[in-house]
Amino acid sequence: MFYRLSGVHHADYVSDSRIFKVPADRNLTAFIFLIGLAAPFIIPSLYLNSYLLPWLIWTAAALGLNLVTGWAGQLHLGYAAVMAVGAYSAIHAARFGVPWEFALIIGGLTSSVIGSLFAFAALRVKGLYLALTTLAMQFVMDWVLTHSPAISGGSHASLQSPTLALLGQEITTDTGFYYVAFGWCVLVTIFMLNLKRTGLGRALVAVREKDFAAAILGVNSFYYKILAFATSSFIAGVSGALLVATFFFLAAPEQFSVAVSIQVLAMVIVGGLGSIIGSYFGVALILLVPGIVNGLVVTLSDGLGMQIDVETLAHIPNAVYGALIVIILLIEPLGLGKLYGNIRDYLMVWPFDQFKK
Amino acid sequence: MKRLTKALAVFSMVGGALFGTQALAEPFKIGICYDLSKAYTFATPQVSQAAMDLAKLINMKGGIGGEPVEVIVRDHGNEPQRGIECYSKLSREGVFVFDTLSTPVSLAILPRAMEDGRILMQSLVGRGDAVDGTVFEWVYPIGPTYWGQAANDVAYIKQLHDGDLSDVKVGFVYFDYPFGQEPIEILKTLSEKEGFKLELYPVPLPGSDQAGVWSKVRRDNPDHVIVWMLGGAHVVASKEMQRNRIPMDKYISVNWLNEVDIANIGDEAAKGIKRGTNVVGGQDVALYQEIMTELYDKGEGSGPIEKTQDVFYNTGLAMYSIMFEAARKAAELEGLPITAKSYKAGLESLEGFDANGLMAPITVTAEDHGGGGKTRIEMWDGETWVPQTDWISEYTDVVWDVVKESSSQYEQ
Numbered sequence: 001m002f003y004r005l006s007g008v009h010h011a012d013y014v015s016d017s018r019i020f021k022v023p024a025d026r027n028l029t030a031f032i033f034l035i036g037l038a039a040p041f042i043i044p045s046l047y048l049n050s051y052l053l054p055w056l057i058w059t060a061a062a063l064g065l066n067l068v069t070g071w072a073g074q075l076h077l078g079y080a081a082v083m084a085v086g087a088y089s090a091i092h093a094a095r096f097g098v099p100w101e102f103a104l105i106i107g108g109l110t111s112s113v114i115g116s117l118f119a120f121a122a123l124r125v126k127g128l129y130l131a132l133t134t135l136a137m138q139f140v141m142d143w144v145l146t147h148s149p150a151i152s153g154g155s156h157a158s159l160q161s162p163t164l165a166l167l168g169q170e171i172t173t174d175t176g177f178y179y180v181a182f183g184w185c186v187l188v189t190i191f192m193l194n195l196k197r198t199g200l201g202r203a204l205v206a207v208r209e210k211d212f213a214a215a216i217l218g219v220n221s222f223y224y225k226i227l228a229f230a231t232s233s234f235i236a237g238v239s240g241a242l243l244v245a246t247f248f249f250l251a252a253p254e255q256f257s258v259a260v261s262i263q264v265l266a267m268v269i270v271g272g273l274g275s276i277i278g279s280y281f282g283v284a285l286i287l288l289v290p291g292i293v294n295g296l297v298v299t300l301s302d303g304l305g306m307q308i309d310v311e312t313l314a315h316i317p318n319a320v321y322g323a324l325i326v327i328i329l330l331i332e333p334l335g336l337g338k339l340y341g342n343i344r345d346y347l348m349v350w351p352f353d354q355f356k357k
Numbered sequence: 358m359k360r361l362t363k364a365l366a367v368f369s370m371v372g373g374a375l376f377g378t379q380a381l382a383e384p385f386k387i388g389i390c391y392d393l394s395k396a397y398t399f400a401t402p403q404v405s406q407a408a409m410d411l412a413k414l415i416n417m418k419g420g421i422g423g424e425p426v427e428v429i430v431r432d433h434g435n436e437p438q439r440g441i442e443c444y445s446k447l448s449r450e451g452v453f454v455f456d457t458l459s460t461p462v463s464l465a466i467l468p469r470a471m472e473d474g475r476i477l478m479q480s481l482v483g484r485g486d487a488v489d490g491t492v493f494e495w496v497y498p499i500g501p502t503y504w505g506q507a508a509n510d511v512a513y514i515k516q517l518h519d520g521d522l523s524d525v526k527v528g529f530v531y532f533d534y535p536f537g538q539e540p541i542e543i544l545k546t547l548s549e550k551e552g553f554k555l556e557l558y559p560v561p562l563p564g565s566d567q568a569g570v571w572s573k574v575r576r577d578n579p580d581h582v583i584v585w586m587l588g589g590a591h592v593v594a595s596k597e598m599q600r601n602r603i604p605m606d607k608y609i610s611v612n613w614l615n616e617v618d619i620a621n622i623g624d625e626a627a628k629g630i631k632r633g634t635n636v637v638g639g640q641d642v643a644l645y646q647e648i649m650t651e652l653y654d655k656g657e658g659s660g661p662i663e664k665t666q667d668v669f670y671n672t673g674l675a676m677y678s679i680m681f682e683a684a685r686k687a688a689e690l691e692g693l694p695i696t697a698k699s700y701k702a703g704l705e706s707l708e709g710f711d712a713n714g715l716m717a718p719i720t721v722t723a724e725d726h727g728g729g730g731k732t733r734i735e736m737w738d739g740e741t742w743v744p745q746t747d748w749i750s751e752y753t754d755v756v757w758d759v760v761k762e763s764s765s766q767y768e769q
Contacts, residue, residue, distance in 0.1 A: 049445055050442040050445040051442070054438050146533070146535055156483075156763065157535040158484060160767055248437060250464060250468055252464045253535070254437065254460075255465075287438065290436075294439075295446075310402070310409075310430045310660075311402045313393075314394040314434075318434070
């Protein structure tokens with residue numbers, strides 16, 4: 001009824017390797033894309049600027065982490081450090097006079113090089129040991145940032161980002177920043193959608209499921225792991241640079257601390273490992289819900305005329321938010337993406353499959 | 358009263374929206390985007406309680422220029438992203454004076470405030486070079502910078518040694534990240550200038566393990582130890598000092614040392630401990646007494662009374678006295694409604710303001726947004742804080758050299 005299908009059936013390989021196997025999915029995506037394009041005209045600037053924009057950039061970043069953690073199955077606890085590398089190198093390049101287009105690519109490539117160099121060493125171990133090694137990378141990066149004023153921008157460790165300019169156009173408006181973020185997020189999403197149906201994507205999944213089994217099948221697991229790290233680091237680097245260029249306007253070590261690394265990992269896990277739409281949901285939950293719940297609780301207590309002291313008021317949203325994560329993971333351990341998938345599957349041929357039961 | 362204020366606020370907002378008039382002035386609002394749930398909770402509850410109490414007191418006395426004042430307290434959990442959200446949201450509700458009491462969030466808001474022309478107060482946090490008003494037009498770090506505080510600590514040590522520091526050894530124990538590293542440059546410069554020997558002792562975060570640091574201090578045996586740490590780290594330090602038999606009176610803390618830390622160290626054990634401060638500690642302060650009789654004795658305080666018996670409450674009173682005084686000046690100078698521009702003028706007309714003996718007198722100018730950066734050294738005598746110096750602000754030329762050098766990098 002909603003999807004106008006009797007089920008998903010493939011008659012040839014071409015139809016099996018389509019990005020959207022269900023036409024309704026494609027239509028929905030196109031619709032959301034159009035809303036995204038029109039957002040600056042239909043969404044008030046407060047929401048555009050303080051919710052939508054960071055959401056899109058963090059989604060791009062989370063998709064990058066999902067590539068290495070969700071697809072290739074390698075736990076990564078130093079993702080924010082990689083973002084920091086990209087952000088700082090892009091800003092330094094831009095301050096040096098390199099045009100922003102190249103500065104962003106420089107940021108991405110530097111991240112990619114450092115991320116995969118680190119992976120070379122880290123990938124000699126697996127599983128939890130790898131997680132700890134990547135955590136070490138985070139601490140190394142924190143230390144470097146707080147101890148080298150030349151990189152982090154003076155004794156206050158804050159580095160001003162020059163005005164973003166792309167294609168000869170200076171970007172200074174909220175709308176402009178939004179479109180940059182939107183464009184980047186769409187690019188990463190398209191890349192990830194296509195990754196699924198390429199040999200590379202299948203190799204990564206094989207490595208995730210069992211790396212030595214993949215090796216027996218002729219998939220060089222070490223090579224693909226490095227490749228996953230390099231690609232995801234590139235996405236991280238550009239996302240980090242854009243985050244600073246369009247949202248923070250200056251880079252500070254706290255923006256890329258270990259807490260942020262864990263937050264991005266939480267986004268990916270709550271959203272669903274290996275799920276693209278899940279990354280969107282996960283980021284929304286981890287990044288935006290605390291602020292929204294905070295606002296709701298404040299409005300509620302004001303509206304009811306309750307005299308709650310500010311500290312309690314600040315802690316209630318944290319409790320709600322924590323409970324929300326636990327509840328979601330209890331209901332569906334595979335994350336919000338899977339939750340959406342369940343609903344979609346249920347409605348796929350509804351109501352006709354009900355007759356079978 | 359509160360309901361009336363609220364009704365008035367709603368009424369004037371509706372009126373303003375319907376008729377687009379400027380005549381119906383809104384209350385003067387201060388946006389308090391604080392970290393009430395994560396890293397800064399050692400001070401934010403006391404400071405925000407002080408802000409709310411002060412706003413209540415001012416409204417009881419008829420507000421500013423006949424208009425009520427309002428403080429809006431929101432939590433940002435020390436996350437830059439949520440700080441920006443708080444800033445953007447309140448900006449659209451007509452707030453143009455903000456305080457964050459968090460260095461990361463202050464840094465994140467600064468470019469926006471500069472761009473939008475809104476006032477960012479950042480006493481005791483954020484980048485210290487923002488005292489340079491010629492570069493940071495809209496940022497007011499009123500109170501001492503960490504650089505100024507460290508310089509004043511050295512000036513105090515110089516007083517103790519009758520003006521000769523040539524054979525004095527000063528240790529500097531600090532959190533090994535930007536907060537603690539900030540004063541190093543100034544201490545190095547002063548050590549060259551005054552000829553004292555400087556020893557650096559970095560403490561890794563979160564400061565719960567300082568055994569190595571203090572045994573090294575014992576071996577080097579400096580005459581004084583300047584300490585740049587927060588909260589529980591003071592307690593750990595005092596334990597290690599006792600273990601190493603280092604007398605407590607060598608300890609000169611940054612302003613972030615309060616009664617809670619003293620209680621945790623133990624009133625007796627803490628005897629002799631010193632701190633730099635820009636406010637008068639204790640309850641023997643006119644404004645504090647007034648708040649007690651007008652609010653807490655009538656059961657109208659904004660929180661538990663215990664939280665007011667804390668130097669950070671006084672710090673909060675000082676910060677918000679300055680902000681409301683500036684609003685009063687603005688209303689006097691350019692009338693109601695107060696705008697960001699007139700408020701700026703109000704701030705810059707503050708001269709020798711000390712909130713009736715609550716804090717170091719401040720004089721804000723268009724060049725110096727720090728208000729002079731005066732502090733004094735106080736010593737804990739087992740029961741209360743005893744001032745050791747007058748309000749001083751020394752080596753200002755050295756401090757301003759560092760400020761100018763750093764602020765010149767911002768504009769690039």
